[in-house]
Amino acid sequence: MKHNIALESWNVAWSDMCYLRRNLPTVVLSSLVTPLLYLVAFGYGMGEGQSVAGVPYIAYLIPGIIALSTLSSSFSSVGNKILVQRKFYSSFDELRLCPVSTASLVLGKSLLGMARGAICSIILIVLGSIVAPDFHPGPALAAALLLSCLTFSLLGVLAGLLADSMSKMNLFTSTVIIPMTFLCGTVFDISRMPDWFQYAVNALPLTHSSSIIRATALDWAFPWGSAAALGGFALVFFVLSYYILRCRNV
């Protein structure tokens, strides 16, 4: 059977898009609360008047908060939804019973996270353009955002397939997602930290997401290494999700 991956992925995501359209105000509001709190607390509370890496701290901070919002919006919307659909509603089985390829299923389920992450990011970009004159959104930023949203959505798919209870998902969020939020250069410059710390956080995808979003937003030299690393993370998350769906009873 021949598969049109793009069409099948869209068909898989279609019900999630119906849900998103129906609940857009709620989804946007809930996705924006945390990034806006970070902006107020770090940007205006602690970093007012300071500069980092040659730019005002607020301009440095906003790309980091956008990277952080791609993580929180994309990961949590996909991961929790897949877990609930698998373990509580059994509706994930409905998707598995359809003649769509495993690759389409993985990509299709990641589209909700990408859409949610993109919507939240666009609002923050508009806000950033208003409050930070050094902030220059363009096509390169859009590409960086898409890669970031895709990576964290695929991480959400993987976590949703691996977790077998809400408490396991919460454990993953507490031990992996929340530490990433604070340590991966979203709110401070990691080049000022010890070498061992930099090595450690470079093994986490949010560091690279933060790096490429910041570089494209502030017109800095594009960090190709970070882009490649983030793409590598996306590929690993995709392959692992594919393997689990294909070879294990989920």
Added chain:
Amino acid sequence: MLSTGVCGSGKGRAERRLPDQRTDSGYPEYAIEAEGLSMSFGDVKAVDGIDLKVARGELFGLLGPNGAGKTTTIRMLTTLLHPDSGRIKVEGMDASSQVYGIRGRIGVVQQHISLDKDISVRENLMHHAKLHKVPRPERAPRMDGIISLLGLEPYLGKLVSDLSGGWKKRTAIACSLIHAPSVLFLDEPTTGLDTQSRHLLWDIIQDLNREGTTIILTTHYMEEAEALCDRVALISRGRIVADDTPRNLCAGLGNIAVIHASAAGRDYRFFDTRTEAKAFADTLGAEEDSVSIRKTRLEDVFLEMTGRMAGTGPGGPAE
């Protein structure tokens, strides 16, 4: 109207074709062929070497007590679970190498409502049509036909989460039919439904079967299996312990049952003729109202084969 409660009284059973009578050319003789299916979850052997054949166009029942292995068997037959060992063919396609081909030909109504509860009935139908690649021009007429068949018109715009259990089940059946499957799996489709809804679903199941859809049904309700199924298999502890028509299964036990109620409990005896049953009842010397004589039901066969007390039937312990 459907008749229930007596072995072999199912509607149209006499005209149904059983496995050894099928001769369709150009199509595989069997809709389902399974050999040596086994599946364990940790130390628990849920399915233990099941062999199964279901002819095309047959309405086949899979009966068993809770935890007997019915749902695990259905999940393997529908490609949701990879068996530890064994071979499955659905409509002539091998489940290990032609998964997508099989998924395109089967419809499944799962035991628990597995619809997307965050979207409406109409959106669920459309989603299934898209996922099953129903051509765009055919979607609307096919949806209209199924909506009308199941009486879903008043609920199309409602979220599935807002529907009652019966309407959720109807919606699930509607979604399973949107791509006109040739084999339909119904895992306890009427559990939890009121009498009216259950009978309506029986009619729909029989109509679908009459139109040529092969149906594999699991149920806890023996009268449902008697009324609907051409053939039933009884599963106990992961093994098939009987496989025949309801009529033959009853006849194998004895067509007439004598039930003697006493302080020690109920004693069941089965006889081929009513005369033999009456003669036995007379020997009991018991009060008249403590002895009853009636036709053997599939429920009697079920209880004899799977054990009147849970876990006492044949099939061995579920190691």
